Amino acid sequence: MTDFLFSGLNLAVATPFDEDGKIDYAVLENNLERYIEAGVDGFVLSSGTGMHVYLSRAESDELVTRASKIIDGRVKVVVQTSALLLDDVLDRTRHAKDSGADGIMVLPPFFEGPSDDDGVFDFYAAVGEGGLPIIGYNVPDAVGIGVTPDLLRRLAEIPNFAAVKDSSNDFAGMTDLIRTGVPVMNGMDCLVPYAAYAGVAGTIWGGANFAPRECVAVMDAIKREDWTQVRDLWRGLEEVMNLICQANFVESVYAAAAMTGYPVGSPRRPLRALSAERQTALRAALGDLV
DSSP states (O other), X not given: OOSSTTOSEEEEOOOOBOTTSSBOHHHHXXXXXXXXXXXXXXXXXXXXXXXXXXXXXXXXXXXXXXXXXXXXXXXXXXXXXXXXXXXXXXXXXXXXXXXXXXXXXXOOOOSSOOXXXXXXXXXXXXXXXXXXXXXXXXXXXHHSOOOOHHHHHHHXXXXXXXXXXXXXXXXXXXXXXXXXXXXXXXXXXXXXXXXHHHTOSEXXXXXXXXXXXXXXXXXXXXXXXXXXXXXXXXXXXXXXHXXXXXXXXXXXHHHHHHHTTOOOOOOOTTSOOOOHHHHHHHHXXXXXXX
């Protein structure tokens, strides 16, 4: 996990909201500074955890501009530029590049988009015109089409295609992708150590919002290939990472961040705050992290 451009821990930043539902940039700056101090390797801005689909284009652009200035090149920056319209993806990508981003993360075409490998390939080839390294996204439950090993090999022929993030929750499928030799990034928080042992090139981790130091410690042990230490450290995270992957992921990250001292407000509608019962279970799963 050392030679890849986006190796290590890339924290999928939860976008903070104030009581009026607007992005709270003071909280964002404070959280980013604390995450950098904790040792994260990079950030993903306007991520799924950061409620990308519930931000307007103007909000997302401002978030990227302002967060990139705060980060100021100290760690890597990836920006999600997914959109329904290809031209919108390209516009968002150019904005990310102008803001100093190191790469972009892009979903395949979704909501009645191309449903075959040729269509997905053509889409990513066009996204490559934006001029930034591309992290593709394998999340078939959300977009209706998966990235297979054969498709990934083809995508790797696109000059700017750097990797695929696997959020399929299919570990066997992930290892099939890894064996292609094309960089694969883990996108399932509950699989971090197992995906690392299997050979992923890096990880994009939403749960790191509420446990940055602990997540960095796990990644540092992974970099040393000290698997005994990885297992020991993972015991302190396993229960909560399993819980948030099972249901209500984004809502759980927002709630857990508040419980551990990284407040980000409430997730934006139509998502709702966690039920009292779910919050109790989450607090119990956090254990010593609270």
